[in-house]
Amino acid sequence: MTTVPRTRLDLTRIEAARRVIDPVFLDTPLYPCDPLGQALGCRVSVKLETANPVRSFKGRGTEVVVSGLSGPAAVCASAGNLGQALAWSARGRGVAVTVVASRSAPAVKLERIRALGARLELVDGDFDEARERAVAIAGHDGIRLVEDSLDLETCEGAATIGLELLDTPFDAVLIALGGGAMATGIGHVLKSRAPGVEVVCVQPAGAPAMTRSWHERRVVTTESTSTIADGVAGRRPIREVLDDLLVVADDAVLVREESIVAGMRLLLEHAGLVVEPSAALGVAAVLENRARFAGRHVAVVVCGGNVDLPAYHRWLGNGLP
Template sequence: MQETRLDTARIRAARRVIDPIFLDTPLYRCEALEPHLGCAVSVKLETANPVRSFKARGTEVIASRLADHGPRAVVCASAGNLGQALAWSGRGRDLDVTVVASRFATVAKLDRIRALGARLELVDGDHEPARERAAAIARYDGIRLVEDSLDIETCEGAATIGLELVDPVPEFDTVLIALGGGALATGVGHVVKALAPEVEVICVQPLGAPALTLSWRGRRVVTTDSTDTIADGVAGRRPIPAVLDDLLLVADDAVLVQEASITAGMRMLLHHAGLVVEPSAALGIAAILEDRDRFAGRHVVTIVCGSNVDVDAYHRWVGAAPAHRP
């Protein structure tokens, strides 16, 4: 494999500084889903932790380094999950954490950021103005800016999921990964291609937020003017060039899925796996639903990456129709 920005030795070292509560998350065959999807399905569950997403794997690495020899203050832009994770990791190491988010972000995520003791600043617009404001705060105050997916710690923290997937030798032949900023996809993809290159890495993004998928397909950065998806955790408009370079080396495919498939995937995970997930976490199931023939007879792993949902919105999404039937 050609070299990405990531390093497998550093990824193994990252495991040693991540709080064990975020490591060795459940990986299990979910047979109840299989009659409805036509393939063997295993779930890697990244929601059974204090911040209910995979993001703390990366923020633990960042916060541990700042606590040792960095500024004691840090700022990030977040749709919600990164902010929660950074607040949790910073609180345990006595760091001053500021999170910038869109005022239209999921209320439950914003409330949790506040509860974890971070300073929260809300801006108009979507995630891109939040990124710009966070960068301005970092420059003005002289503090550390955490940029999800650009900062290698966020990718290598997420990559520890890959170590858990391929050690021991994997029984699955495909891994489906939610694609947003790219930290999860490039991190897990790096490890899979380094240690189990026969496994197909497929990234999944909403049709209403396609920027990084279009960039991967065109092998150049493609930006969009807006997004239109319930999957707020992956709704970026301006891919980071360095992240695209990494993604091009580790992704075998990148697919786009419709909103109806995302909500159908959420319903299936609720009814057949007992899992309450946010839309981003259902992207893998959505990809199978939209292309059953491609996955027929295969053994697929999907990473369930987050479960921070607004209860009212969740009921609207999953209550609109009964569980999907074959």
């Protein structure tokens, strides 16, 4: 008999989340990518979370958040993708959204937040400064603070990806690790329904706080981050999220910046996918440990495609027009 992992998440609520999430975010493509697998030395299936209106998996969680809102307004801190998703989910439901982001966030993400009708407030510093400002706005205005990964709706919305992975027998699933919503969500489902699948979380070496926390089994913060993978560049893990991650993750690994860029290039060359750096973390993990995954069937969750094109061209250095 399968043992359900003891986390904050609930499989019944995760299954119910599918009924409130707009179908445009559900049943995203999942397919074997033989050319990518040949390049990596293992069987690779791609779970494509960029084929939706906000080009990331975040819409799954914001749909659950907004469907349960009792007030007319909400605020969140965002590296870019959550803000877009919250704005998209709110705009047809009469909810006013404020997004707080760093001035250094990719311009393309900031532009899309504005285009979706959210009020955008920029702060100096990084995501954690943006989070502090969002908390202050929520307290002052008396509105809902949406905290990615801490709010169960964001985790259980992301967990619906896990439901869609269950029909294919994988040896391992590689998941980008930032705040932890996607990793804890998918991990909870897999450990509930397919406990033999290895759940491997991947984070940049330049933003290692959650991975260090997982290994030390306590919250470890860092003073700064240095990575092109802006979507996962947090410094202060959330205790409750770490507790869940400790239950459902089999491993958490760090990868180098050059491996992230190489992963982006492989996804372009062998899968025809233009992805943001966070979405290439799983491929980077295989590149750095080919022997571990050799001959195995791995699923790579391609979690975001909101890429700054000038930066993308610089990173890949291949003369794209």
